[in-house]
Amino acid sequence: MSGTTQKTVTITLDGTNRKLTIPLMSGTAGADVFDIRKLYNELGVFTYDPGYGATASCESKVTYIDGDVGILQYRGYPIEQLAHHSNFLEVCYLLLNGELPNKAKADEFTKGVMHHTMLHEQIRSFYNGFRRDAHPMAVMCGVVGALSAFYHDSLDINDPESRRISAFRLIAKLPTIAAWAHKYTIGQPFMYPRNDLTYAENFLYMFHAVPTEEYKVNPVLSRAMDLIMILHADHEQNASTSTVRLAGSTGANPFACIAAGIASLWGPAHGGANEAVLKMLADIGHVDNIPEFLSEVKDKNNHAKLMGFGHRVYKNYDPRAKIIQQACHDVLKELGIEGDPLLDLAMALEKIALTDPYFIDRKLYPNVDFYSGIILKAMGFPTSMFTALFALSRTVGWITQWQELIQDPEQRIGRPRQIYTGPAERDYVGMADRT
Numbered sequence: 102m103s104g105t106t107q108k109t110v111t112i113t114l115d116g117t118n119r120k121l122t123i124p125l126m127s128g129t130a131g132a133d134v135f136d137i138r139k140l141y142n143e144l145g146v147f148t149y150d151p152g153y154g155a156t157a158s159c160e161s162k163v164t165y166i167d168g169d170v171g172i173l174q175y176r177g178y179p180i181e182q183l184a185h186h187s188n189f190l191e192v193c194y195l196l197l198n199g200e201l202p203n204k205a206k207a208d209e210f211t212k213g214v215m216h217h218t219m220l221h222e223q224i225r226s227f228y229n230g231f232r233r234d235a236h237p238m239a240v241m242c243g244v245v246g247a248l249s250a251f252y253h254d255s256l257d258i259n260d261p262e263s264r265r266i267s268a269f270r271l272i273a274k275l276p277t278i279a280a281w282a283h284k285y286t287i288g289q290p291f292m293y294p295r296n297d298l299t300y301a302e303n304f305l306y307m308f309h310a311v312p313t314e315e316y317k318v319n320p321v322l323s324r325a326m327d328l329i330m331i332l333h334a335d336h337e338q339n340a341s342t343s344t345v346r347l348a349g350s351t352g353a354n355p356f357a358c359i360a361a362g363i364a365s366l367w368g369p370a371h372g373g374a375n376e377a378v379l380k381m382l383a384d385i386g387h388v389d390n391i392p393e394f395l396s397e398v399k400d401k402n403n404h405a406k407l408m409g410f411g412h413r414v415y416k417n418y419d420p421r422a423k424i425i426q427q428a429c430h431d432v433l434k435e436l437g438i439e440g441d442p443l444l445d446l447a448m449a450l451e452k453i454a455l456t457d458p459y460f461i462d463r464k465l466y467p468n469v470d471f472y473s474g475i476i477l478k479a480m481g482f483p484t485s486m487f488t489a490l491f492a493l494s495r496t497v498g499w500i501t502q503w504q505e506l507i508q509d510p511e512q513r514i515g516r517p518r519q520i521y522t523g524p525a526e527r528d529y530v531g532m533a534d535r536t
């Protein structure tokens with residue numbers, strides 16, 4: 102691991118003379134970390150950290166978050182600058198390669214990724230195995246996992262070229278998989294990808310177009326789509342990324358690892374929150390009902406949460422939420438939607454929550470999911486697609502982190518320990534002697 106400092110801490114196990122000096126490591130930015138790898142061998146104890154709130158699971162050069170001030174950077178570049186100046190495939194290049202591309206490299210990368218947008222024709226038949234009302238995330242988990250049965254030529258995780266092609270395949274095919282999940286549900290023909298369009302345009306085309314009519318991509322909507330993808334592209338060691346890394350640490354192939362990431366993202370505490378926010382807003386229904394809803398949220402005996410609020414790392418406004426809130430206004434204006442009731446309700450809810458001591462004391466602020474559902478709904482996406490859109494945008498982050506893991510000489514199979522609190526050893530009792 103890089104960045105060892107001169108600082109150490111020495112701990113002595115009470116009642117023994119066993120001591121361990123633990124080195125403190127420093128990264129480029131962020132809190133220092135204790136390197137506790139020798140703890141068990143030297144002192145015979147583990148650390149206890151459910152939810153890993155105080156544990157750095159790896160060294161990473163990809164994404165940096167300072168949750169106290171609300172900073173998010175990909176490879177050092179602030180998310181605000183990338184959102185303003187960049188485009189999704191350029192961000193993909195940056196995440197995967199560590200640097201922004203020059204024109205020639207950007208063109209080559211775009212061509213390289215877009216070359217892989219088609220799915221193996223036999224994958225079409227997978228869709229027929231699902232019920233028409235299958236949730237798109239269920240379809241995504243299944244179809245992405247199945248990619249490993251189709252692309253045997255890029256499964257060697259120790260071969261850099263195989264890893265590169267798998268990354269391209271995943272980034273390129275996820276929009277096709279997601280768009281087809283929707284088309285299958287509504288009974289429309291699958292639209293084949295068009296590589297003459299940009300990544301975001303191609304997705305909107307596959308999602309909205311039908312073979313019988315010309316489809317013109319609205320540039321404001323494709324820019325909003327691109328922006329949403331940039332904002333969701335990576336977020337360091339969150340639950341789904343850690344799932345991808347854990348699966349990857351066993352040597353599993355990249356398609357299987359990304360399928361695991363999609364499954365992990367689905368939960369309402371993580372990527373499923375964007376869908377849950379819209380359901381919550383629909384349930385609240387009117388500004389007048391906000392106080393009653395918030396008192397339910399604050400009631401310890403009630404499991405309700407203010408969805409789209411709170412974050413393990415951000416104890417300040419999520420910078421992505423700020424950008425997406427502005428984009429929401431732009432998209433609604435472009436679509437001629439004046440005073441969208443959902444947006445009005447969300448903004449009123451945010452305002453009330455941000456002045457409520459419960460949320461102030463706990464440093465609970467809007468996260469990216471608070472406004473993303475509203476913009477996605479305005480863009481014509483059904484609620485069930487929201488998390489699928491998150492998954493397709495996050496695929497580049499997952500595959501980048503997976504690549505980093507595979508190339509990290511310090512990584513071993515991920516294998517947490519536990520405090521066992523079950524019964525102590527006891528003898529088997531025959532059925533006849535049991536009470």
Ligand code: CMC
Pocket residue numbers: 152339369370371372373374398405406407408409410411412413414463465468469470
């Ligand atoms: N509504 C009401 N209370 C909350 C909320 C919320 N959304 N989030 C946290 N709290 C309370 C929590 O009950 C706890 O209270 P107390 O100290 O009285 O026990 C306190 O705030 C600290 O919360 P925590 O549970 O320790 O926080 P965590 O880091 O374990 O959980 C979270 C983070 C994101 C899972 C949680 O804030 C949450 O469930 N939020 C709603 C779901 C959501 O919006 N998820 C999207 C996250 S951002 C995008 C992504 O990562 O996918």
